[in-house]
Amino acid sequence: MAVVHPVPTGPLYTILLLLHVLCAVVGFGAMVLTGAQAARARRGPSGPGAGGVRRYFRPGVNWAGRALYGVPLFGFALIAASGGAFTSGDGFVVVGIGVWLVAALVSEVVVWPGERRIQAEISERWGDPSSAPALDRQCRNVVWASTVLAVLFVTATVVMVGKP
Numbered sequence: 001m002a003v004v005h006p007v008p009t010g011p012l013y014t015i016l017l018l019l020h021v022l023c024a025v026v027g028f029g030a031m032v033l034t035g036a037q038a039a040r041a042r043r044g045p046s047g048p049g050a051g052g053v054r055r056y057f058r059p060g061v062n063w064a065g066r067a068l069y070g071v072p073l074f075g076f077a078l079i080a081a082s083g084g085a086f087t088s089g090d091g092f093v094v095v096g097i098g099v100w101l102v103a104a105l106v107s108e109v110v111v112w113p114g115e116r117r118i119q120a121e122i123s124e125r126w127g128d129p130s131s132a133p134a135l136d137r138q139c140r141n142v143v144w145a146s147t148v149l150a151v152l153f154v155t156a157t158v159v160m161v162g163k164p
Contacts, residue, residue, distance in 0.1 A: 008082040016081055020074035027068030028153035031107060034062065034115055035146020038139040041118060045127040057122045062115060068107060072100055092163040099156045103149055110145035114138045 037056040040049050047053075075096065079086050086093065117138045125131040 006085050008078075008085045010081075013078065013081045016074050016077045020071060020078055023067045023070030023074060024153065024156070026064055027066070027071060028103070028149055030062060030064035030067065031103075031111055031149045032146050032153075034065065034111060035143045035149075038114070038118060038142040038146070041122060041126075042136055042139045044132075054122060054126075057115070057119045059119050059123055062112070065107065065112070068100075068103060072097065075100075090163075092159050095159045096156055099152050099159070103152045103156075106145050106148055106152075111142055111149070114142040114145070118142065 033056075037053055040047065041053045041057065044050070045054075075093070076088070079088055079093065088094075088097075118135065121131055121135040121138065126135070
């Protein structure tokens with residue numbers, strides 16, 4: 001038999017929920033966008049959308065992607081503000097934490113380092129035939145990792161909404 005939790009209400013809970021969801025959408029969305037731009041970068045400096053790729057991969061930190069770190073922060077704040085309706089031991093919370101940990105690991109180990117390498121290649125040597133294989137490899141890695149992150153986002157959304 002499934003456990004039915006009362007639905008927490010109140011302005012604090014609502015604001016925290018909005019911030020939790022906003023961080024998830026912005027963080028995961030930025031990571032998926034990075035994958036899409038990496039796929040476009042593989043077409044080269046004369047490919048369609050090359051100007052957009054250059055702008056996207058200009059040197060710097062992808063701060064929108066770092067919104068991913070707000071997800072557990074606001075998630076735990078939601079648990080605290082739920083008035084006992086939810087606990088950190090609830091199944092959907094445990095699954096959500098696991099999904100987030102995998103997402104953070106994929107982001108830290110594959111996407112963000114790959115993004116920095118792509119930024120360097122595009123700003124310094126894009127179009128140089130000798131650097132094309134390295135850029136292509138980095139782009140492919142970022143694309144597959146971003147695909148994994150998209151699947152994780154959908155999984156987390158289903159689990160958080162369904163609360164199995």
